[in-house]
Amino acid sequence: MLDVKGMRFPLEIILVCVRWYAAYPLSCRRLEEMIEESAVTVDHSTVSRWSIRFLSLGYSA
Numbered sequence: 001m002l003d004v005k006g007m008r009f010p011l012e013i014i015l016v017c018v019r020w021y022a023a024y025p026l027s028c029r030r031l032e033e034m035i036e037e038s039a040v041t042v043d044h045s046t047v048s049r050w051s052i053r054f055l056s057l058g059y060s061a
Contacts, residue, residue, distance in 0.1 A: 013040055014050050021051045 004011050017031055026034075028044040028051070035042050 009040075009042065009046075013042070014054070017042070017047045018050050018054050021047065022055055 004014065007014065013035070017035060020026055020031055020034070021028065028047040031047050032042060032044040035047075
């Protein structure tokens, strides 16, 4: 289970951003704009931190 305790955004928003970042050639700034069109204000650096945090969970050395 993902540890999202203390995060400001709902898990659904986080997962959509991370999924789109991983699946499509989108920058964090472009994702920020796309999510903003859905009336959710999130900074591109937050999307970047989410991607680093949650995408690294899927890979083990």
